[in-house]
Amino acid sequence: MSSFAGRMKEYPTVSLDRFDRENVHARAYFLSHCHKDHMKGLKGPLLKRKLHFSRTVRLYCSFVTKELLLSNPKYAFWEDYIVPLELESPTQISLVDEASGEKEDVVVTLLPAGHCPGSVMFLFEGSQGNVLYTGDFRLAIGDASRIEHLHSGSRVKDIQSVYLDSTFYDPRFYKIPTREVCLNGISELVGNWISQSSYHVVWLNCKAAYGYEYLFTNLGEQFNTQIHVKSLAMFKKMPEILSYVTTDRKTQIHACRHPKDEEFFQGNRLPCGCTAPDGTPLRIISIKPSTMWFGERSKKTNVIIKTGASSFRACFSFHSSYSEIKDFLSYLKPANVYPSVIPIGQTLTEVTQMLKLMCRNQSDQAAFIYKPLGVLKRTRVEQPTYDSDSDDSLFDGLDLVPVRKKMPLNQEINNVKSPQKTALPDPAEESLQPTVTESQTVSHNYLDCTESNDEEEGEEEEEEEEEEGQGDMNVKNEVIMEAVEKSENKCPSSNPPKWQDFFTTEMLSDSQNSQSQSCCSAQSTSPSRMTGSQTPELFSDEEESTDINENFSLTLSASLSNHSSQNQDSSLPDTLILHPEQRGQEKEDMKEENDQPEMEKELSESQVSSDFDVPCTPESQMPRPDELAQLYRKLASGEDAVIRKESQGSV
């Protein structure tokens, strides 16, 4: 949870993500995203009165955040005072002291943060230097280099301070599987469950927060269904989310809530009370998205863990891991960094000291030297990407429409001047090449949703539960095993980048480490997979060569992560661990298909990512060693080594 007090040293007359105490005196407010811990004081009566008498104080946020905020009546009074800003559009804002008339101008740019729908980072540029407030973020390794507005020309901007989401800035959280890997794992589990019969349903035990929407949209897309949720109100102006959620309980995927939902689930009931029409008990599994992390020397990428007869935890993170934060900061090399979260057991000083190691050092302060590699990465031609404005035709027949076109949210924004449109190329010059992949289609209209009431089914089922559970799991294991076997080359979805617009992550991926990108990067799993562990000798690789059946039996992870509970989990007798990405046999297969067996030797540090084999960027080709050498020569000599793509009619 953020402990940021709301104000930045450089621009103390604005308040961000805090609206109580001293912040009531701010000249302007900024809301990075619509999570309650960033909205403290936002419905305060003091603030309400202040707004009423103010002519200049406004709340700045993204369009999506505005919608989410105003969908809660408690914040409805903000309606006349919110100024939604477009992403990546530098906007000048006058900070006026209404008492004295004193004025200061800053230029603010909203940058996609990948944390939840509408989440942004704020880049401030003004007389006190460039300052980046990250809010909460999940950016993949390499993403910073793809954010246009963190660059000036082809160089990284001189950032005075970064106010950083340090939630996972702790070496224990060294790696968190990428969004794409996690999604694939969940997809496999869901798909193989609900395809068994119409009585097999999944309950996504999501906490009540924005941030799971991309899970819903991807599962909805892949299985041609909708996800049952409690309310659609907040999404009423977001058609790309709206089309994948429903309040109709006749669906096999539920993300509904009930105050006693855990109890319900124990009694084999969904939180919404949905039952099958003929009285047949539903076969429910719960999948609880949870953050799973892996230490630096941990080898596994298990993204699904079985925690009970019908319960699973699935890896899911809203925040960047340690290594992602490290990558982000060491790329930007700010002069100062201020963590927003201090892990338990650490002090602000300790955390700041650690972070400072990634900031520029004293000699750099004097003359900040730009490294040849610290240049803005443009999209590579081999990377299918997403053009938010120009590629509608690509989606013809796929019912895929770029979000920007559909979103009424992005339309009117003229309240503020935009004096400083940067001369940088428009980020929308990228395009998405949708690939139609086979996806399971599961019909979903067989469930009866007459008001179930709790006593009907639950009680008498109790006795049977254990046996049933066992039987289910046998089936389940087989199914999942198949899933794992298939997982290598199978792409879960051919989605358009719907979710990431709501996540406001519009950066473009050119690395297999980048998962915050569109689902288009989930189209296929390239055979040019990375492998390799930094410390293979530390692990028993037995399980990698064992039959997959054994993989499902139990205890697989003996990681040396110093995070003990993770390993405890792994040793639970009924722990089931999926290995969607890594299995020795598959690696062998990969190598054969690939015909590029020794490629990992050529990889950069960030690519090697020893603990995690993440899917390669679709359609990408590993450069051959000679090509790579050529590339390095170019980079060393300062040449642009990136293959640029022709602009496709960007605006």
Added chain:
DNA sequence: GCGATCAGCT
């Protein structure tokens, strides 16, 4: 009665 804060829970 309302808001702030905290413990407990998930």
Added chain:
DNA sequence: CACAGCTGATCGC
């Protein structure tokens, strides 16, 4: 998995 946010108890205004 430690995120995010609910519920309920307590306290002060």
